[in-house]
Amino acid sequence: MTTYNIALNFEDGVTRVIQCDDDEKVTDAAFRQKINLPMDCRDGVCGTCKCFAEKGAYELEFYMDESMSDEEAEQGYVLTCQMIPESDCVLRVPASSAVCKTAPEAIDGAVLGVDRLSGTSFGLRVRLSKPMGFLPGQYVNVTVPGTGAHRSYSFSSAPGTDEATFLIRNLPGGVMSSYLGDRAQPGDAVTLTGPMGAFYLRPIERPQLWLAGGTGLAPFLSMLEQVTKQGSDHPITLYYAVTRAADLVELDRVNAMAEKIGNVTVITILAAEDDAHDRKGFVTDHVTAEDLNDGDCDVYLCGPPPMVDAVRVHFAKLGVEPANFHYEKFNPTEEKAEAA
Numbered sequence: 001m002t003t004y005n006i007a008l009n010f011e012d013g014v015t016r017v018i019q020c021d022d023d024e025k026v027t028d029a030a031f032r033q034k035i036n037l038p039m040d041c042r043d044g045v046c047g048t049c050k051c052f053a054e055k056g057a058y059e060l061e062f063y064m065d066e067s068m069s070d071e072e073a074e075q076g077y078v079l080t081c082q083m084i085p086e087s088d089c090v091l092r093v094p095a096s097s098a099v100c101k102t103a104p105e106a107i108d109g110a111v112l113g114v115d116r117l118s119g120t121s122f123g124l125r126v127r128l129s130k131p132m133g134f135l136p137g138q139y140v141n142v143t144v145p146g147t148g149a150h151r152s153y154s155f156s157s158a159p160g161t162d163e164a165t166f167l168i169r170n171l172p173g174g175v176m177s178s179y180l181g182d183r184a185q186p187g188d189a190v191t192l193t194g195p196m197g198a199f200y201l202r203p204i205e206r207p208q209l210w211l212a213g214g215t216g217l218a219p220f221l222s223m224l225e226q227v228t229k230q231g232s233d234h235p236i237t238l239y240y241a242v243t244r245a246a247d248l249v250e251l252d253r254v255n256a257m258a259e260k261i262g263n264v265t266v267i268t269i270l271a272a273e274d275d276a277h278d279r280k281g282f283v284t285d286h287v288t289a290e291d292l293n294d295g296d297c298d299v300y301l302c303g304p305p306p307m308v309d310a311v312r313v314h315f316a317k318l319g320v321e322p323a324n325f326h327y328e329k330f331n332p333t334e335e336k337a338e339a340a
């Protein structure tokens with residue numbers, strides 16, 4: 001028997017990854033794992049359990065045309081009460097996690113170490129009590145030891161292991177930054193709650209344009225780990241923009257993965273005027289309409305809010321709309337709390 005990982009993305013941004021056997025229906029596997037996916041007849045008749053499969057191979061057993069049209073099935077819709085997976089899958093569930101009686105998972109961990117990658121960033125390594133299922137690009141909330149606070153961080157590691165890594169900006173005086181810089185000790189207890197977020201790598205079906213600002217490189221490291229395993233039939237261009245040369249971190253790792261994948265171009269950009277470099281300025285000074293391949297590309301953009309906003313304005317000016325545009329803003333936690 002083979003067991004597959006099925007990522008359930010709920011509409012409130014929460015993701016849960018369940019295990020489904022190759023002779024088991026997805027709603028049954030979810031129920032076994034205490035997640036009540038929307039369901040009524042359980043017979044392929046009512047259509048209540050309809051979800052959208054973003055990725056994966058599967059078989060659909062009997063269902064009535066009234067519950068799902070041929071057109072919907074061709075687009076990728078599935079009836080989860082009749083769906084038997086034939087590979088790992090990613091499903092978009094049109095209901096919140098709370099409606100499905102689930103919530104982000106909280107996993108305990110212990111700090112393995114903190115690496116000072118540069119004056120402006122830390123690498124945090126955490127040993128988890130069990131692996132956390134997530135999609136490369138997603139984030140978790142991490143508690144800050146000794147405080148009641150937590151901060152959101154994108155995984156910079158690949159899913160499926162009990163060691164998680166993060167790439168974290170050093171904001172002097174910041175709650176997490178001060179902990180990492182002044183007090184962190186191996187063995188400190190942390191809790192990771194998640195995974196969350198709609199910023200994750202979809203199947204690569206066209207050229208990729210990936211734009212990272214500062215520690216916004218983190219999710220791309222996780223995505224590159226995934227592509228290193230699965231390969232890519234399409235070229236990937238990664239722009240990595242920072243302020244100073246010393247802020248360019250994890251480049252050896254990026255270049256090693258790029259070389260292994262084969263069709264990845266890595267372009268670095270420095271903003272500081274007094275640091276010599278081939279490409280100076282901001283991402284918006286260098287990304288051209290040509291990079292957007294007449295719109296036949298998927299764009300992934302991650303970094304500080306001003307950079308994300310500037311790139312969106314830049315694309316509008318270029319007048320080329322990419323086939324898919326996904327972005328993640330590293331908003332400060334307080335700002336989010338105020339907005340909520």
Ligand SMILES: Cc1cc2nc3c(=O)[nH]c(=O)nc-3n(C[C@H](O)[C@H](O)[C@H](O)COP(=O)(O)OP(=O)(O)OC[C@H]3O[C@@H](n4cnc5c(N)ncnc54)[C@H](O)[C@@H]3O)c2cc1C
Nearest residue numbers: 152153154167168169174175176177215218330331332333
């Ligand atoms: C979905 C998501 C994913 C994220 N992933 C990452 C990640 O992978 N790596 C990473 O480094 N960060 C990431 N962040 C940002 C992160 O959650 C924290 O906001 C950041 O690390 C600052 O935490 P701190 O406790 O050190 O500073 P805080 O105590 O939160 O802030 C200290 C001071 O700095 C200000 N500040 C906070 N953030 C910024 C900012 N971006 N620009 C300017 N001023 C700021 C605050 O308003 C405050 O005045 C992410 C944020 C979100 C929402």
Ligand code: FES
Nearest residue numbers: 040042047049081
């Ligand atoms: S629950 Fe009715 S079609 Fe699946």
